[in-house]
Amino acid sequence: MADNAIHSAASQPQKEFDVNEKHTWQSDASSGSLDHAVERGTTHQLSRQLKSRHLQMIAIGGTIGTGLFIGSGTALANAGPAGALIAYAFVGTLVYSVMVSLGEMCAFLPVTGAFTAYASRFVDPSLGFSMGWIYWWAWASCYALELTASGIIIQYWRPDLSQAIFIGCFWIVITALNFLPVRFYGEIEFYFALIKVITVLGFMIFAICIDAGAGQQGYLGFETWRNPGAFAPYLVDGGRSTSLAKFVGFWSVLIQAGFSYSGTELVAVAAGETYNPRKTIPSAIRKTFFRIIFFFVFTIFFIGLLVPYDNEQLRAGGDDATASPLVIAAKLAGVKTLPGLINAVLLCTVLSAANSNVYSASRILVGLAGEGFAPKFFQLTKGEVPVYAVGFTSLFGLLGFMNVSSAGSVAFNWLIQISGVAGFIAWACILVSHLAFMKILENRDISRDTLPYKAMLQPWFTYYGLFFWVLIIFTQGFTAFIPWDTSAFFIAYISLILFAVLYIGHKAIVRPRFVRPSEADIDSGRKEIDEAVFEEPVPTTFFGKFWSWLS
Helix, strand or coil, rough: CCCCEEEECHHHCCCCCCCCCCCCCEEEEEEEEEHHHHHHHCCCCCCCCCCCHHHHHHCCCCCCCCCHHCCCHHHHHHHHHHHHHHHHHHHHHHHHHHHHHHHHHHHHHCCCCCCHHHHHHHHCHHHHHHHHHHHHHHHHHHHHHHHEEEEEECCCCCCCCCCHHHHHHHHHHHHHHCCHHHHHHHHHHHHHHHHHHHHHHHHHHHHHHHHHHHCCCCCCCCCHHHHHCCCCCCCHHHHCCCCCHHHHHHHHHHHHHHHHHHCCCCCHHHHHHHCHHHHHHHHHHHHHHHHHHHHHHHHHHHHHHHHHCCHHHHHHHCCCCCHHHHHHHHCCCCCCCCHHHHHHHHHHHHHHEEEEEEHHHHHHHHHHCCCCCCCHHHHHCCCCEHHHHHHHHCCCCCCCHHHHCCHHHHHHHHHCCCCCHHHHHHHHHHHHHHHHHHHHHCCCCCHHCCCCCCCCCCCCCHHHHHHHHHHHHHHCCCHEEECCCHHHHHHHHHHHHHHHHHHHHHHHHHHCCCCCCCCCCCCCCCCHHHHHEEEECCCHHHHHHHHHHHH
């Protein structure tokens, strides 16, 4: 990005970076201008190279993954086609409440490790500390999980090869990619996400054709909604199709849908490296989420048309293409060539997820260091990359080798469970931060109408999302009670317990007080953006104008 891409609106002396002082700018030997600091990233020496198309595809790619391609089969089996469809649509509204709240804060204060900083600046430093670390662990540990999944997926073609080979090879490649400037991450994720989007759109076209009678089953219409039915019974009342059993199935899918939507918040993680964040972030929030809803809701709808919820293969389990409801639908229609293609897409999916794991966890670690919750050296950069944060995070991918042995896999599974509902906890904390943010604006006499992005239906939409996310967090392990299972209970609630331990521990040791609206820091990292003007090239060709509208 050329140095003249940003021009200062007012001449300001450069502010030197003090490693012992938070929220200041790092001096740069090659430039004495504020503009250069802004371009290189808010509060940390990170480069603003991510464009709108990158942000949108990062969010889409981070969300469309194994949860949709494989997990949707379990959702269909537990709740039935109508139950799963309603559950995914309802959870979509809850996630949207998070996204618009996050978008309002991010556009106003675009900093690295965004929502960790918001929680500590607007609500309580202990909240930022506990939420940040558990969220970091979720992404860092899932790096190992995705590497393990890559080995399992390749064994679909070569069952004679050890998973360890692929865990090692992909760990080297993905770790190396994350040491490159952020624009490479943006481009890689763009094309990974494009593959997934094309796959989903292709499946929708395939599903329409099969449902209309192109398959060996003939015309289907809504037959699966009539036989075996629109709602599936789950867990209670002996499998009988009672209202309670159907509601339990619906509620279990709410939780699964929440896991599937995880990753939409990556837009905020990348805020500190986004070019022209005041324009790019609102655009990404507005456009991306509705595209995600489209992909999820319509995919669930079409799967429900093609596969009856009592199909035994839906509960067969597995991590490769054989467990995908997309493949099951193709087999029922008499199409035999799809499994290999879906398996290749699944491989792209887990590698994309692994790439995002390292990126997001490392940026959260930078944000934690910026707030004083992690060692300062994690902020240090080389070539505009936080090399220490990336290196430290990448080491946790090596935990994947624990899965090679049966004894190690038990310990690995327990470590992974810690990340369980970390995403839900982060979403709830984001909504709490947004409520505090609105109180701060009111205290400073700042009208929300003047914000770069104004969230809809506030504060009621935030209260709506917060109520249901707290409810889901506390009820997501309900299957451990039907019947009682001690191991399942700890697996379901260990991340919530750890979050509470981190919060109480930090509160007891550091003793920070809750942030008062009049004392909240909403200026560090903001004024530099306010005082800069980002140049946006005006498209002149038809393709350029079309792409500008699309992104």
